[in-house]
Amino acid sequence: MQNGNVKIKDLFNGDRIFNIPKYQRAYAWEEEENLAYFLDDLKNQRSEKSYFLGTLLFHERKSRGEYEFVDVVDGQQRLTTIIIFMKVMINILIDQGSNKVSNKTYSRYIYDGHSYKLELENEDSSFLHNKIFGDTDAIEFETPSQKRLYLAKVYFYNELSSLNLTDLENIFSILIEADVILYVVNKISDATQIFELLNDRGKKLTDLEGIKSFLMYRIGCLNLKDNGDQSIDTIQNNFASIYRKIEKYNINENDVLRYHTIAFEESKAHYYNNPEGFIKNKINAFFKESIDDLEIKHEIMAYTERLRNGFDIFNIIKENSISLDHLNNLFMIGRVNPFYPLLMHTYKYNFNNFSEFSRDLTKFTFRSSLVGLKNDNEVFYKYIRNAENFSNLFKWITNDNWWDINKRADETLSNRNHYVRINNNIIKYILFSYENHLRKIKGYPLITIETYFSDDKREKLNIEHITAQRAKNINSTIEFEENYLHSLGNLVLDTISSNSRKSNNSVDDKLQEYSKSPIMSQNEINDEKIDWDNIEEVKLFIDKRNEMLLSFIKTHLL
Incomplete structure (x- = not known):
């Protein structure tokens, strides 16, 4: 394969397999930000002018049998999108009887009966082959990138299906005749230097991608016996591990980079929001100070290990793998x-x-x-x-008692208007904690954190006023509304579906619901033998329950 200007149709020669290495980010293109622009460019391109698709950087690997095998170092998002687009386009053109394509075209760009022309070195590879290049309707997504791959296919199918045959053939011709500038290297150390230079000239990378690119580039600048190939491979493996966690657990990489820099790097405060600048300045300073190459290599490798470990630790805490x-x-x-x-x-x-x-x-x-x-x-x-x-x-x-925090907490709790004065999530947390306190005492299974955050209406937790704001059986007074209605003593945990069912029923009607409830703090209310039509008895009940909850808070939560 030669460097220089290449047309897409020549890039896909039928005997070439493109591989997305494991250290690369998973598929990230989305409809509004990327796919729509890609398709609009093709639609609006004048057929007499060649369409330019940018730069691709390949690392040639050993042949796989009769196939030429190359790693895509730069341009993996575009190349993946092109192949998904071609899969949809070829199928539609064949269905419409176009003489521009045939099964041979499919073999050239997608699958020749023996090998797929695009492979991914991550858990999305079989999904790509079976669900995207195949035509299975039953779709289950194990990663966000699998969903994005599928939505790209759906988007192109919906958009292209609405076009007539002439327009489709025109777009197909524009794409296969489109130009790319191709860089092909035999050594990964050469690829990292080209990648760094390409992406320093206007193409925006994420901070994490910028750090990965920079570190591999700097390793390639060192005078090492193996040209840094082994070290670059280690860096790639560390970043591959990071990317898999980002994808699997939906991690915000910018947040974790910041947390890592604060927690584990000896950085000044002004670098907390610029982790990429921190490590670049640190490593570049070594080069300026003529530090020994092996020492620079050691620091680069140590940083990548710390970074991978930082993401591992963050994920352990975020997922609470230690069940704390x-x-x-x-x-x-x-x-x-x-x-x-x-x-x-x-x-x-x-x-x-x-x-x-x-x-x-x-x-x-x-x-x-x-x-x-x-x-x-x-x-x-x-x-x-x-x-x-x-x-x-x-x-x-x-x-x-820094910042008078304990006194201020006591003052907040002593105010009777809790539902209005305190953040609703804190109210929910108090009632949730009390509910599990009752369950623990009586030996019942505890409500889990999954239920706490559940969006399922059957179990999603909500805050219920025991005496609703428009309760039919109580003639409310201003004093009641100011001191009792929004007191903790008048609040109980509930599920949204149950809450909606009870709505603003009278207290007696609600008690029938409470007696059936799986929420123990609601069952507890049913045990109270008071006249719910008598506002004075209701006030005494709320006072008693309020004091009980405040005592629970001070004993177990403060």
Whole structure:
């Protein structure tokens, strides 16, 4: 294969297999941002002018039997899209009786009966071959990229099916006659240098892709016996592991890069939002200072190992693979993001204290969420930056009453208008925790964090007023509405479907629902023997239940 200007029809010579290496990002093109522009360009291209599809960078591998085997180092998103597009286009043209295509065309671009012309070195490969190049309707997606591959096929099918045969043949001709500039190398170290230069000239990469490209490029600049090929292979494997986790667990890579830089890199605060700039400046400084090549190599390799490990640790915490109740509580409170660097750092360097640290952090976040305290994260991150021990940080905050946090929490709870004054998620967390407290006492299975976050109406949890705002059997007063209606004592956990069914029924009608409920805190209400038509008895009940819940909060949550 020769470098230079090549037409798409010559790129696909029938005996060439394109492979997307494992270190490459999974398929990411979407309809509005990418696919529509791709198709519009083809539709609007004048047939007398050649269409330019950009640059492709290939690494030639050993032949596979009679097939030429190449890795796609740059341009994998475009090439994958072109082949999906060709699959749909060829099928439609054959169905419409076009003489522009035949089964031989399909063999050239998609599958020749022995080998597919595109392979992926990740878990999407069989999906691509069976579900995208095949025509199976039953679709199940194991990764977000599989869904994007399928939606690309559906999008092209819907759009192309609406065009007449003349337009279809015109678009097909424009695509196969389109030009690409091709760079082909035999050494991966050469490919990394070309890739870095290509993508420094206007093509925007994600920060993670930029870091990967830069590190492989810098390894290629070193004077190493194997031209850095073994080190580049290790870097690729580390990034392959990172990309698989990003794809499988739907991780925000920019967030984790930031958390990692704070937690594990000796960086200044101004680099927290610029992890790519941090590592580039650090490695470039080594070159300027004429540091020994082996030492530079060691630092590059150590960084990629730390980065992979950082993503691993983040995922363990995010998925709570260690089944720690304190972590689940932290997620339910909903203020975990600012504290990931502290959790990650503690997990790696002080694991024996991780459970206790998580517990103290959870108690702090409950208090701060209760009072609406806005965290100054720099106060916390400086402990990592200054290499100071922060294992007891949140114990100190609550024990020493920093920012008057304990007094402010007490004042918030003493206000009777809880439903109005406190964040609804905190109310939900309190009622959820109390429900599981009852279940634990009576030996019933606990409600899980999955149910807490469920969107299924049959089990999605909601907050229910025991005496509804328009209850039919109580003549409400201003004093009742101000001091009782929105009190914790008048709130109970419920499911949305059950809540809708009860609606604004009278308390007696609701009690019939409570007696059947799988929610134990609702069953508890049914045990109260009071006159629900008597507002004074209702107030006494709410007062009693309010004090009970406040006591539970102070004993178990604060």
